[in-house]
Amino acid sequence: MKVETVDVPIDHYIDGKRVAGSAGFEVRTPIDNSVLGTCAAANKDLVDRAVGAAGVAFHPWAQAGAVARGAVLRRFAQRIRANKAALSIVESVDNGGLRHAIAAHIVERSAQNIEYFAARAEHIGGEAVSGSTNTDVVSYEPAGVAALITPWNGPLMLSTWKLGPALAAGNTVVLKPPELAPLSCSLLASLAEEAGVPPGVFNVVHGDGSVTGQALADHPGISRISFTGSPQTGRKVATAAAANLVPVSLELGGKSPFVVFASADLDAAAATAARQYFNAGQVCLAATRILAERSIAGPLLEKICEKVGAMRVGDPRDERTSIGPLISARQFERVTGFVDRARAQGAEVLFGGRQHSAGELYFEPTLIAPVSQESEIVQNEVFGPVLTWQTFDEEAEAIALANDTTYGLAAVIFTGDAAQAERAGRAIVAGTVWVNSFFVRNLAAPFGGFRKSGVGVEGGNHSFDFYCNVKNLSIDYVSFQRGASSTLTRLQ
Incomplete structure (x- = not known):
């Protein structure tokens, strides 16, 4: 061939x-x-x-x-x-x-x-x-x-x-x-x-x-x-x-949390959140559930919108492209189905949510505020460029939300407090927890x-x-x- x-x-x-x-x-x-x-x-x-x-x-x-x-x-x-x-x-x-x-x-x-x-x-x-x-x-x-x-x-x-x-x-x-x-x-x-x-x-x-x-x-x-x-x-x-x-x-599979505490570097957190759309979201390790401390949720959301807005969806052969296509028509239908059902249940689509003009299998980077923690869009793996947006008030609530799925592959935490990083990192149920970073893979380290x-x-x-x-x-x-x-x- x-x-x-x-x-x-x-x-x-x-x-x-x-x-x-x-x-x-x-x-x-x-x-x-x-x-x-x-x-x-x-x-x-x-x-x-x-x-x-x-x-x-x-x-x-x-x-x-x-x-x-x-x-x-x-x-x-x-x-x-x-x-x-x-x-x-x-x-x-x-x-x-x-x-x-x-x-x-x-x-x-x-x-x-x-x-x-x-x-x-x-x-x-x-x-x-x-x-x-x-x-x-x-x-x-x-x-x-x-x-x-x-x-x-x-x-x-x-x-x-x-x-x-x-x-x-x-x-x-x-x-x-x-x-x-x-x-x-x-x-x-x-x-x-x-x-x-x-x-x-x-x-x-x-x-x-x-x-x-x-x-x-x-x-x-x-x-x-x-x-x-x-x-x-x-x-x-x-x-x-x-x-x-x-x-x-x-x-x-994975349905990993992305926890951002008030002490975090919001620019770094927003840039890393945008990276979750890499490979059109078709990454099992992607932290697709953004959990933001309420006091910084507004500024963080603005920064994420800005970072994602600068990303280009298009032909993956073009070096200017940030997000390429979904793998197949079946996968495109799966992703579209998740978004359509969430919208029908009353979820708010903060941005994206539809096919991109780049072509048949291209989907816009999407962020959804779900109706509840029990929503399908929160609990099940989409495997597409779709993240969810939720807020919390206290560390214990963030950990409870982070752990409230049937998955446990990975997690991302952004915080300016080292003690908090260790507490939350140990409490979150996941095989790999990244703090103020993402997708750092040491071949000598355990992965599962x-x-x-x-x-x-x-x-x-x-x-x-x-x-x-x-x-x-x-x-x-x-x-x-x-x-x-x-x-x-x-x-x-």
Whole structure:
């Protein structure tokens, strides 16, 4: 498939070869909702073939050792960097992400995801824990074949976030890219091949979740499943994994609070609030519920309106664009439905609330004052450029509102009081809480969600806790002396 100047393979990648599918599915660009072409779709037999290839490749890759694997993976990271222009073109056209942001940040972060875990894997395990009689030696052993299922809102970065630790740990991988944006992941497989990743170590199967994803999650040859997506699909993945007693790592949805206290730097808070519209709001970590202390609510709202008013909605290939399109017509209908129902229930649309003139799948950045905390627009994930606006009088009320959803992925707090930051940060139920900042991701730090936002933690050694079998070898070294003596006695 030709994407502007870039040739992108549209077949599966299995055992180091491109393999055609028995069927195909249409790939569209959200830029203008036109058809880019047809991508191969994998049935159960092709999934079985990919898992089989990964199974055969597992032992040689695992036994190569972390240092040897690291050398290959560093070359893989270098190939990602060397193809920044191509990856930026493909991902932007494929999922509507801002091309300038992909080129400036996403590609580099994707390379870092591979490099970081390659280096980290060389230093895990081997520690000895001494007891009263035995010495316990901890080792991290690769689990087997890992199934990686990634979402359409960040296919390149989120695939490498999973690939890095899975491959560095010594596992082999079958990656299922998102059917709405499969192309950058397909290109990634070609770069892995160029880097010398052995056949069967990294496989890619395309297709939708109901067929390809289900066959992968059900497969008895899979040892780990890492999934990023909706809670609804996450439940299906967990159910399939449970049948084979396969550990899962699930990063699911979010409905994160953005709490602004009276002592905050309002300019910084407003600028960060506007950033929640990044990627047309299609970011699970976005803090979409603005909670403002009543005494500063008016000035803060004015500043937010000013910041958002300066943002340009339009073609994501244009470096002047701040907000691009939604991924599909279905997603556009979902976002429109949320806004229309909120309006019908009496919510006040403070700005936005309708289709943008930029095109079919473009929606205006929107801010809604809901009727109540129980409103659908407050409680459920929209996954579009739609935020809600609420006020509070006291810190305890802010925390209660922040925690009053079924999610717990992330939160943002703006305050000028360090003690308040620590109190509120500890009290808010979320896997990551940013204070006076947003989207700062240290690869060594834990990342995961609470409640409906996910199961499991990754990042740093937490990733290896998941992608490895953590083993304890407990040895009574004194027994060797006793054993030698007793053996001698028996021989006499």
